[in-house]
Amino acid sequence: DTGVSQDPRHKITKRGQNVTFRCDPISEHNRLYWYRQTLGQGPEFLTYFQNEAQLEKSRLLSDRFSAERPKGSFSTLEIQRTEQGDSAMYLCASSLVGGPQHFGDGTRLSIL
């Protein structure tokens, strides 16, 4: 049973650079979610897709963030012009419609 896979596991970058993360969901899952988790907090919703359609995007998500799921399979999350406040763990989850969400191990972003 292949779970949710995220790449890279850890990304270190300088402030102002662009970064992109990838998420491969469980193969039969049609929903894919992105969350952000900072130290000492629970995960915070960013956006989610059903197949290739982006159904909801958090109002907390600035224009520097963009997510895609072009063929309804894997997804990418891009952050442009990174800032110190973007340092966090970025978690991806997938599910069937109405089913429980299963999480990957996350990508930890560190901004120098």
Next chain:
Amino acid sequence: AQSVTQPDIHITVSEGASLELRCNYSYGATPYLFWYVQSPGQGLQLLLKYFSGDTLVQGIKGFEAEFKRSQSSFNLRKPSVHWSDAAEYFCAVGMNAGGTSYGKLTFGQGTILTVHP
């Protein structure tokens, strides 16, 4: 808007003792409720879920939770804690998005469990 409160930031128990982690939610309709566990540097693992039906739900690793609508609570319990249960535990609520579907999850701040030998 929905919200989740986990009143206990940190709980310490002795191995073999019973455990109860508290979770209260705020949501106008019947929610979808979840408990997840997270080890340091890892993602979240689903322990159990409540969608409808029997209000006492069983999960993995010997955990159970009870949905109490009148108290807006979904507390997690385990009769005998093992050292390997030490981790951070998150309660989450999903808002009904029509039919039997829900969308995003709203998480509590988490409860860190320490287990003494």
